[in-house]
Amino acid sequence: MLGIWFKGNLTAYQYSIIQFVKDLLLFITSVFYTYLLYLIIKNQEKIEENKNLTIENFKNRYEALKNKTDPHFLFNSLNSLNGLIGYDDERAHEYLMQLSLVFRYTIQENPVVTLAEELSFTRSYIYLMKIRYGEAFSVNIQIPDKYQTSHILPFAIQTLVENTVKHNVVSLEKPLEVSVRVNEDTMIVVENNIQPRKNDSHGSGLGLSNLNERYWLMFNQNIVIQASETTFKVEIPLIKNLERYSDKQTN
Secondary structure, three states, X not given: OHHHHOOOOOOHXXXXXXXXXXXXXXXXXXHHHHHHHHHHHHHHHHHHHHHHHHHHHHHHHHHHHHHHOOHHHHHHHHHHHHHHOOOOHHHHHHHHHHHHHHHHHHOOOOOOEEHXXXXXXXXXXXXXXHHHHHHHEEEEEEOOHHHOXXXXXXXXXXXXXXXXXXXXXXXXXXXXXXXXXXXXXXXXXXXXXXXXOOOOOOOOOHHHHHHHHHHHHHHOOOOEEEEOOOEEEEEEEOEOOHHHHHHHOOO
């Protein structure tokens, strides 16, 4: 086809030009289709990743709902409330308000929340546990105000605090002490003293594994778990620049 540009017999030079143009067009076409295929594959990977993230968010909300509607949690909560009614009506009213906040937060659907929102929810949960365990359970939260607008996955801190109660003895003889703070790497640190329950039937790694998977799907980051003979510590990423992950927040 390119030969019509030249009249008569083609010289070797003219033929080489035609061949070069043919090869160039073939190369450009190959690059175009290769890039198109690359975009299709990346789009499929993105769809699959977002699908996995959506599934994880639904699983997380389901687990949170299941935990808060667990017969033991409901029974213990109602039992604590019943113990306050008639004895300390003001605290009974406050307990009911905090319990309501816990359930309200549990049904929210935001894939990411501010640290202030997560801490508010966690404090409501801690209030319920303090009514139940009294001086046997203490949580010290030391987080500067400058981090309050940073972001975190919902239920992340509360789940870690809840795990400390599930897996450890909580008694006046063996008080459970939990600290929540920010380290120099801008990670939220939840640490507690270890005093394991006998015949612990709650399992130890599933909740942490799910939390780590959620962080990886959403932020491509991992949580850090450290255990010694006396303490157990989990570090979870605190997200300052949420715009980097804006394409994953609609799930």
